[in-house]
Amino acid sequence: MQVIQAGEYKLISLELDPDFVSNIAKQASFECTIEDERRVLTIDLTATGREGPLLLFDAADAGNLGWFSRCQFYVDGVTGMVLQTPMRLANRRDRAGYIQPNSVRVQLLKELPIGFRMPGRQPVTEQLVYAVFFNFLNALVDTGVGVCGGDVVKPLAGRTETVGSKN
Numbered sequence: 001m002q003v004i005q006a007g008e009y010k011l012i013s014l015e016l017d018p019d020f021v022s023n024i025a026k027q028a029s030f031e032c033t034i035e036d037e038r039r040v041l042t043i044d045l046t047a048t049g050r051e052g053p054l055l056l057f058d059a060a061d062a063g064n065l066g067w068f069s070r071c072q073f074y075v076d077g078v079t080g081m082v083l084q085t086p087m088r089l090a091n092r093r094d095r096a097g098y099i100q101p102n103s104v105r106v107q108l109l110k111e112l113p114i115g116f117r118m119p120g121r122q123p124v125t126e127q128l129v130y131a132v133f134f135n136f137l138n139a140l141v142d143t144g145v146g147v148c149g150g151d152v153v154k155p156l157a158g159r160t161e162t163v164g165s166k167n
Helices: 018-027 062-070 126-143
Strands: 002-006 009-013 030-036 040-047 056-058 073-076 087-093 099-109 111-113 145-148
Touching: 018 030, 018 040, 018 126, 040 087, 040 126, 073 126, 087 126, 099 126, 126 145
Parallel strands: 056 145, 073 145
Antiparallel strands: 002 009, 009 111, 030 040, 040 099, 087 099
8 A cells, every 4th residue: 555646635555455355356256357447446256156147126116125244345326435434336237238147347446545444434444445345345245235325236136117207
């Protein structure tokens, strides 16, 4: 981890190890491909041997209330940011354009504002990012991740379609 200065801004630059991230994904029963880019680490994840979809659900739907109360992570459906983490989430699509229910794309941000804090006001370190990433992958498989609003990130599980108009 380094602190870099870009003009008047100070940033935390994380030095994330793609091999270590790949091992974390394998421990959580995912196959992955990783692109190590300058400012992000892009990880395409596929849940191997999973019969149902990943537990990414619409947090606004009352039918998903049981999952919503158990989840640790929430995704901003407009930007794809996983709240209070340096991660961004996106759906993956097949060649026909349909969303793959057992696959997602995660980006781990390598550059963060100097004041960025993880849950509990913890300062960011590579080890903490790895731990949060592992917990996030387990949440996608076991407890659920809520999508809050927006149309960019689509839910994969639970009640994903609404009937009639939303009030």
